[in-house]
Amino acid sequence: MLSTMQDGNLSIGALLRHGATVHGGTQVHTWTGAGSRVTTFAEIGEQAARLANALRSLGVTGDERVATFMWNNAEHQTAYLAVPAMGAVLHTLNLRLFPEQLTYIANHAEDRVVIVDATVAPLLAKQLPTFTTVEHVVVANGPAEALTAPEGVQVHSWDELLAAQPAEFEWPDVDERSAAAMCYTSGTTGNPKGVVYSHRSIWLHSMQVCMADGMGLSPTDRSLVIVPQFHAMSWGMPYAAFMSGASLVMPDRFLQPEPLVAMIEQLRPTHSAAVPTIWQGVLQYLDAHPDSDLSSLREVVVGGSACPPAMMHAFQEKFGIHIVHAWGMTETSPLGTVCRPPAGLAEDEEWRYRYTQGRLPASVSARLVGDQGQELPWDGASVGELEVRGPWIAASYYRLDEDGEGSEKFHDGWLRTGDVGTLTHDGFLTLTDRSKDIIKSGGEWISSVDLENAVMGHPAVAEAAVIGVPDPKWDERPLVAVVLKEGAAAGPEELREFLTDKVAKWQLPENWAFVPEVPKTSVGKFDKKVLRAQHADGRLDVTRLG
Template sequence: MQSTMQDVELTVSRILAHGTTVHSRSEVITWTGEGEPERRTFAEVGRRAAQLAHALRDDLGVRDDDRVATLMWNNCAHVEAYFAIPSMGAVLHTLNLRLPAEQLAWIVNHAADKVIVVNGTLLPLLAPLLPQLPTVEHVVVAGPGDTSVLEGAGVQVHAYEALLAGKPETYDWPRLDERQAAAMCYTSGTTGDPKGVVYSHRSIYLHSMQVNMTQSMGLTDSDTSLVVVPQFHVNAWGIPHATFMTGVNMLMPDRFLQPAPLAEMIETVRPTHAAAVPTIWQGLLADLKAKPRDVSSLTQVTIGGAACPPALMKAFDEFGMRVVHAWGMTETSPLGTVARPPAHVEPGSDEEFAYRTTQGRFPAGVQARLTGPNGERLPWDGVSAGELEVRGPWIAGAYYNGPDGEPLRPDDKFSADGWLKTGDVGVIDADGFLTLTDRAKDVIKSGGEWISSVELENALMAHPQVAEAAVVAVPDDKWGERPLAAVVLAEGAGTGFEELRDFLGGEGGIAKWQLPERWTRIAAVPKTSVGKFDKKVIRKQYADGELDVTTL
């Protein structure tokens, strides 16, 4: 039996039309580093998005599902691109300006981008790449910059404002299938080629509704959100789309991401909310302590991208900013969980704080399950650790174009029944709160049970004489895998491995069967370019016999 409901597609152009009419006075405020910030109302953004779409279609020949890339900071022009490109039926491809040049080139070529919209200040990054980007026909330069570096690159160069000038301020947005591609973003995995996640109009629309639900960000048109999380990083966590649904103002920091300008824009523009990864905030809080400013407007900070250390969370509390932890990934659009404590805990209690440090609770749009070492489903008991798998309308079920041009569904990323394997290991409690304990590739699979490398590392690093410690899985004839502890002792420390093992089993609270037998001293833990422990280096050193290992 069919329903009698209207068949209305969930599209980005609907969000745009709503924001520019019902919330026409809300603003996108871009920090310019000098003088007054640039302010544009949602109505103006809508007119400029229409102009951009006309320019892309009429002047640059963008058609159908052509990819239009952006290499931009967070600013108003970038928001205009966010709405114009998908609404006209093309595909927005946000480029991560932090990536190594060869990876960036690989990604542009894989997506076959036809146009790149770039901030003038980023031209020195783009220009040397252009000769390697055969699909790119047009470069549109937004904001001031030295375009002479593009000479001879074999592309047509356009100034953003000149393109828009005189174009009609409305656009007859086409009706689109809601499952059509709207935007894409590549993951920068530590291994293998980057993988493209392609968001649909439907996934963006539904994700925007979720972001606006009370238990997610819960903002209204009285709020201003400081969007520090880059627009090239999972659509800035969906905030630009979500704000156009509800009229939340946005404060965009452009390239001014250092503590001093961030503090200044908070004091000046008075945002009520901010969204960022933890590292940005550590610097900001230090700056605020050194040079106090009025940041009282900012009462809620959404933190994701990496776990926020409890000490940092408490430091925020001191400034009257409440941290709300969230977890997600490029493949989850990204909203996967939000850590709003459940109703049954007392506000301000230790129990409440413990809930705040979890990754958070799943919303209705995200189904979750844990898969154990032997492929079994594990209960939500807060104890059983398994790999987290998720399912939902804004969660990836494949990657863009494998070598054969078909969607890519590697077995280690997607289950046979289509769920995303997150690569994260954790526990879920009976109320649906997720706590991540390790990465699946780092967990030690010992005799059909899992041992968390992170838990062992944290316990080891709690010892006063341990500066750093990494724990990796190494092959074991009897158990399959066992932990190897690689320890960096503090300057001048002479602690022995037996003492450390006893400490782990005692104060450390580690179960006896999880205690490492294999120990080694290293000078420093190898790190990746973004500062994370690079455990595959240690695994390789062990395999190559380069480590001096003691077996207890």
């Protein structure tokens, strides 16, 4: 082989050692409700060693699974690094899953130990008797007595357990292609599906997060990590921080608009990331509290679902905050695209790019596939299902059930994303819908995302979600579920009139419902299957315009 290069091992252990030494003075701020407690990267390195020793003392060996049931905080950051670095596998449990789904994934992953925050210990305690493989629970950020465990499960205090361990650990030389962490999809159909990330995939993904065409994290940044650590590994930011030296602000359980704004004012982050619904709430709070100081915040990355253009403009024009669109999913680690427009564009042209989901990085290959399985051109007009592959893209799900449900997502080395959209010649992705959400009306396709974004441009609208409902003439027609801003008023006629110059006439919705809130999934996306069920059961008060 014609090469003179060394073959370094891309392991989480190497990443831990790098961050704890080279960036040892960098800080993690965990919000307490009134201020923050500070932990340095060096201290996290020491705590990680103590945790690894503690887990060994509890019998964790090899690639056994250690689960977390935690908010974003310094202790969770410690587990993120210690568990895979010792050769075990970190499994982040979603705090917001339905109980039966939580039981399913804990048993399916065969979790041996669970680390839990004391504030959510009572929630875990309800399900713990149904966990068949868990032997130990470690309670952090509060007394071990916060959790009552069934017979056969030992409960430990994080502080006491770690204090009794050495501050050094002989980190093993873990194969970079072995399992490091796992996260389950939210299970919109069937049981949740497990995605297992390797040390190598996390390392390469972290490099992309740090790159200029990713999130661009650097030692000068302080990132407010709102996206949960149980949601697609917090979009890679906890690992990218240890790689780049960016400091972190962890909100713990304080995820409402008021405390988030307080964090920004007091801790002065330059960067943040979360799903659009979080920022919609923050924007409403800011409208009611215009003296809030968000001047430190340079950039916000928004993913999980499409960001309404009206919200992007509002943050830019009122607060000087640059909203950056991104796209990804649990199966893509999750970064698939990030929107960095080409240089030298006029303002209108730059905004046209910014509305897209972003550009493919070098490590993510993509193609569009039509209804007949044909590959479609990257011409910005041809619409098909997006398929991707690359070194941080899943090739399969973990231990599929006997019926094999979920295997259809993978074929010919490609991941079928279920997202429908277009690609331009220069690799910019625009998603028009999820394949299951697109509306087929009279043989033509209507994008629910485009309609939602248009409706949310009305000044009285806080949120809008669009679903297709049966229609005897057109097969399906759109129904818009609207949440009005507090104190605002608007009727279906006014909102439909508002859309007349924004969408084609035949796409104008006849069906409108005004709701107190749009149902959300466990990760903050609009839960359209709940809306469809509410409509089918007659629980939505629908106004139909003539």
